Amino acid sequence: xxxxxxxxxxxxxxxxxxxxxxxxxxxxxxxxxxxxxxxxxxxxxxxxxxxxxxxxxxxxxxxxxxxxxxxxxxxxxxxxxxxxxxxxxxxxxxxxxxxxxxxxxxxxxxxxxxxxxxxxxxxxxxxxxxxxxxxxxxxxxxxxxxxxxxxxxxxxxxxxxxxxxxxxxxxxxxxxxxxxxxxxxxxxxxxxxxxxxxxxxxxxxxxxxxxxxxxxxxxxxxxxxxxxxxxxxxxxxxxxxxxxxxxxxxxxxxxxxxxxxxxxxxxxxxxxxxxxxxxxxxxxxxxxxxxxxxxxxxxxxxxxxxxxxxxxxxxxxxxxxxxxxxxx
Amino acid sequence: xxxxxxxxxxxxxxxxxxxxxxxxxxxxxxxxxxxxxxxxxxxxxxxxxxxxxxxxxxxxxxxxxxxxxxxxxxxxxxxxxxxxxxxxxxxxxxxxxxxxxxxxxxxxxxxxxxxxxxxxxxxxxxxxxxxxxxxxxxxxxxxxxxxxxxxxxxxxxxxxxxxxxxxxxxxxxxxxxxxxxxxxxxxxxxxxxxxxxxxxxxxxxxxxxxxxxxxxxxxxxxxxxxxxxxxxxxxxxxxxxxxxxxxxxxxxxxxxxxxxxxxxxxxxxxxxxxxxxxxxxxxxxxxxxxxxxxxxxxxxxxxxxxxxxxxxxxxxxxxxxxxxxxxxxxxxxxxxxxxxxxxxxxxxxxxxxxxxxxxxxxxxxxxxxxxxxxxxxxxxxxxxxxxxxxxxxxxxxxxxxxxxxxxxxxxxxxxxxxxxxxxxxxxxxxxxxxxxxxxxxxxxxxxxxxxxxxxxxxxxxxxxxxxxxxxxxxxxxxxxxxxxxxxxxxxxxxxxxxxxxxxxxxxxxxxxxxxxxxxxxxxxxxxxxxxxxxxxxxxxxxxxxx
Numbered sequence: 001x002x003x004x005x006x007x008x009x010x011x012x013x014x015x016x017x018x019x020x021x022x023x024x025x026x027x028x029x030x031x032x033x034x035x036x037x038x039x040x041x042x043x044x045x046x047x048x049x050x051x052x053x054x055x056x057x058x059x060x061x062x063x064x065x066x067x068x069x070x071x072x073x074x075x076x077x078x079x080x081x082x083x084x085x086x087x088x089x090x091x092x093x094x095x096x097x098x099x100x101x102x103x104x105x106x107x108x109x110x111x112x113x114x115x116x117x118x119x120x121x122x123x124x125x126x127x128x129x130x131x132x133x134x135x136x137x138x139x140x141x142x143x144x145x146x147x148x149x150x151x152x153x154x155x156x157x158x159x160x161x162x163x164x165x166x167x168x169x170x171x172x173x174x175x176x177x178x179x180x181x182x183x184x185x186x187x188x189x190x191x192x193x194x195x196x197x198x199x200x201x202x203x204x205x206x207x208x209x210x211x212x213x214x215x216x217x218x219x220x221x222x223x224x225x226x227x228x229x230x231x232x233x234x235x236x237x238x239x240x241x242x243x244x245x246x247x248x249x250x251x252x253x254x255x256x257x258x259x260x261x262x263x264x265x266x267x268x269x270x271x272x273x274x275x276x277x278x279x280x281x282x283x284x285x286x287x288x289x290x291x292x293x294x295x296x297x298x299x300x301x302x303x304x305x306x307x308x309x310x311x312x313x314x315x316x317x318x319x320x321x322x323x324x325x326x327x328x
Numbered sequence: 329x330x331x332x333x334x335x336x337x338x339x340x341x342x343x344x345x346x347x348x349x350x351x352x353x354x355x356x357x358x359x360x361x362x363x364x365x366x367x368x369x370x371x372x373x374x375x376x377x378x379x380x381x382x383x384x385x386x387x388x389x390x391x392x393x394x395x396x397x398x399x400x401x402x403x404x405x406x407x408x409x410x411x412x413x414x415x416x417x418x419x420x421x422x423x424x425x426x427x428x429x430x431x432x433x434x435x436x437x438x439x440x441x442x443x444x445x446x447x448x449x450x451x452x453x454x455x456x457x458x459x460x461x462x463x464x465x466x467x468x469x470x471x472x473x474x475x476x477x478x479x480x481x482x483x484x485x486x487x488x489x490x491x492x493x494x495x496x497x498x499x500x501x502x503x504x505x506x507x508x509x510x511x512x513x514x515x516x517x518x519x520x521x522x523x524x525x526x527x528x529x530x531x532x533x534x535x536x537x538x539x540x541x542x543x544x545x546x547x548x549x550x551x552x553x554x555x556x557x558x559x560x561x562x563x564x565x566x567x568x569x570x571x572x573x574x575x576x577x578x579x580x581x582x583x584x585x586x587x588x589x590x591x592x593x594x595x596x597x598x599x600x601x602x603x604x605x606x607x608x609x610x611x612x613x614x615x616x617x618x619x620x621x622x623x624x625x626x627x628x629x630x631x632x633x634x635x636x637x638x639x640x641x642x643x644x645x646x647x648x649x650x651x652x653x654x655x656x657x658x659x660x661x662x663x664x665x666x667x668x669x670x671x672x673x674x675x676x677x678x679x680x681x682x683x684x685x686x687x688x689x690x691x692x693x694x695x696x697x698x699x700x701x702x703x704x705x706x707x708x709x710x711x712x713x714x715x716x717x718x719x720x721x722x723x724x725x726x727x728x729x730x731x732x733x734x735x736x737x738x739x740x741x742x743x744x745x746x747x748x749x750x751x752x753x754x755x756x757x758x759x760x761x762x763x764x765x766x767x768x769x770x771x772x773x774x775x776x777x778x779x780x781x782x783x784x785x786x787x788x789x790x791x792x793x794x795x796x797x798x799x800x801x802x803x804x805x806x807x808x809x810x811x812x813x814x815x816x817x818x819x820x821x822x823x824x825x826x827x828x829x830x831x832x833x834x835x836x837x838x839x840x841x842x843x844x845x846x847x848x849x850x851x852x853x854x855x856x857x858x859x860x861x862x863x864x865x866x867x868x869x870x871x872x873x874x
Contacts, residue, residue, distance in 0.1 A: 003573070003576060004576050005576075005593065007563070007565055011562070014517065014518075014562065017595075017597075017600055020599070021599065022576075023580065040578060041579055044578060
């Protein structure tokens with residue numbers, strides 16, 4: 001059998017030697033080697049098929065991986081498109097503002113000249129605002145910010161601050177508190193107010209670092225985990241939060257009163273209200289006021305003590321801005 | 329019949345066992361190590377018929393030592409290790425055919441007079457050493473790329489063949505045989521295949537690249553201008569064919585690799601050059617013969633001594649050796665004193681007398697080695713020499729007492745004489761040191777006379793040293809034994825030996841001088857006794873009560 005090693009350019013003598021170098025064996029050995037050759041052929045075919053299969057499988061996996069990666073990157077790009085550089089930095093500013101204003105020492109009531117008066121306050125509160133309420137003791141610890149932000153939601157205080165009841169009667173306050181609890185249509189007036197939690201939780205998923213993780217993922221499993229996190233994250237709320245201009249911070253001081261605690265946990269205590277500009281870091285309003293549900297009727301107190309207190313507090317804030325010391 | 333690059337014999341012959349050597353080389357190529365291929369082949373190589381028997385002189389003349397220390401080549405400051413056993417065999421069995429000696433002398437003369445030829449010979453020898461190293465892998469280092477090693481072997485083989493064809497073109501002596509061999513091989517198909525394979529390995533393809541260099545000297549990019557394959561090379565295959573060849577080899581039981589293709593091609597090329605490769609083994613031994621002789625000449629020259637290619641004359645012609653020196657002293661690092669030696673007739677018996685340590689035994693060694701070198705076709709340790717052709721060499725220079733000897737000293741002496749006559753051929757060179765010194769002078773002289781009288785019938789070229797001065801004087805006066813000559817060690821004004829030799833018989837062996845020189849006078853011995861007595865006073869025998 002001629003060999004592929006022989007070329008037409010070879011002399012006959014050389015060709016014969018090449019042939020002999022490749023196949024120079026005796027007959028009996030030839031028969032044995034035929035079986036061996038057949039085995040080798042099968043082995044070769046098996047190996048080739050396996051290799052091709054493995055290569056195909058790996059290529060498919062790689063294509064799937066790249067497809068998923070592209071999908072995730074597109075999603076991230078799409079979601080993050082409205083964000084400016086300042087928006088991306090907002091979570092840092094919020095963290096800093098909370099840390100600053102949740103200091104245990106209270107530095108006194110004050111309000112900027114622009115907010116002096118109820119109408120001016122209402123006008124300011126119409127701006128995109130981040131709202132965070134929590135215990136002063138907890139928020140003074142930066143490590144607990146995420147946890148407390150997650151449990152903070154828009155409540156009767158926000159509703160009444162933006163859309164106060166007409167009177168300070170128990171009934172009027174109770175209606176507002178009830179509406180806030182029910183997240184009813186009247187909460188629509190607070191649509192421009194966002195929670196801090198989405199900002200802290202989901203904004204990092206739209207950052208460049210997260211994009212790097214998607215690009216660096218080497219397996220489908222790791223990409224799927226990233227996809228799961230992206231799907232679960234409140235990305236739209238995070239983007240809205242990132243557009244806020246000011247932070248409305250309500251800090252509940254620890255109660256020192258000896259009176260009873262209501263069913264919803266409400267009891268007499270002092271509350272600090274802070275309104276800070278997030279772009280400049282300027283304090284626009286700082287006000288401290290006591291709340292006490294003891295004046296409420298039993299039925300109202302049992303159900304809405306905290307809500308009514310919050311709503312009343314909001315009304316007090318609106319009223320107080322006209323008389324608070326002006327911050328120059 | 330293909331030429332054999334044999335430069336030791338007038339009629340070229342393949343002296344090594346070709347088939348065995350080829351098999352060993354094939355194994356060496358395949359296994360990557362075959363220590364001793366060259367030594368084994370050379371040790372068993374046949375040599376030209378000789379009438380000399382090494383057992384009759386080699387030990388007496390310290391021939392092995394002379395070969396090991398005297399026949400050494402120095403090339404570019406390096407002293408390659410030569411096959412001393414092969415050299416010893418060649419030197420201890422000089423060819424019986426004078427044509428071979430003449431053939432070698434012509435080669436040596438050409439190498440001596442033409443530095444270019446010598447350089448070419450040295451280059452070929454260096455390449456042969458490389459080839460030996462690659463084939464034998466003496467260091468035992470594991471070879472990681474067998475194909476690269478085989479290609480290196482082929483590359484060196486090609487360089488060797490080219491060196492033989494080009495380096496000895498126009499040579500006038502037997503060296504032209506190397507050129508003829510090289511030219512014949514170069515014209516053959518296997519050499520063409522070898523050349524093509526090496527070209528294919530060196531540059532199967534060439535890529536012309538244009539490199540762009542930036543203002544700061546950095547390479548900014550490159551552009552491939554052209555890719556050329558050696559399409560006319562018979563070993564160059566298209567890529568698809570190479571791939572199919574790999575597949576074919578795999579199915580045939582080989583590995584699936586480019587290396588396996590190369591291995592098969594190398595095998596095909598080597599198969600065509602097996603005889604030539606085996607010839608290189610024999611050539612290595614031949615080259616060492618001449619390079620050793622040239623090395624000996626260089627060493628002598630560095631010591632201010634001369635060597636020559638002797639003139640062979642009839643046995644009846646006078647012997648003439650000018651500035652003869654002892655080569656054993658030279659190779660031992662001692663500069664020997666050369667002496668001139670003349671005798672009326674080569675075929676004669678010469679009695680050498682003189683003081684102890686006067687150089688008599690050294691003279692016999694010099695004469696023996698001179699004869700061996702001369703009849704091997706090599707330089708002799710003399711500025712000029714006229715020598716006779718001898719049928720053999722018998723030397724008896726060392727007589728050590730052995731623990732197992734059956735006889736006493738006289739008995740051994742007589743056995744030695746008996747053995748001498750058993751092996752003595754007509755016209756041989758006989759070297760006897762202090763014949764019959766083991767018995768009393770009067771009886772010894774009788775045996776001595778008997779020996780030289782009987783020996784003269786074989787017309788040997790005999791040199792016998794003796795301290796029987798009166799006896800030698802009587803023989804000189806009587807002149808009853810034909811062709812008997814006498815040489816004596818010359819003494820200077822202080823009666824010290826000059827290591828020169830003059831005609832006649834010495835007046836004294838100057839034993840007293842030697843004894844004085846070695847501290848064996850009455851006074852010196854007495855002083856030693858007194859010194860010993862002071863250190864250990866005489867006491868009774870051990871265990872004796874005082």
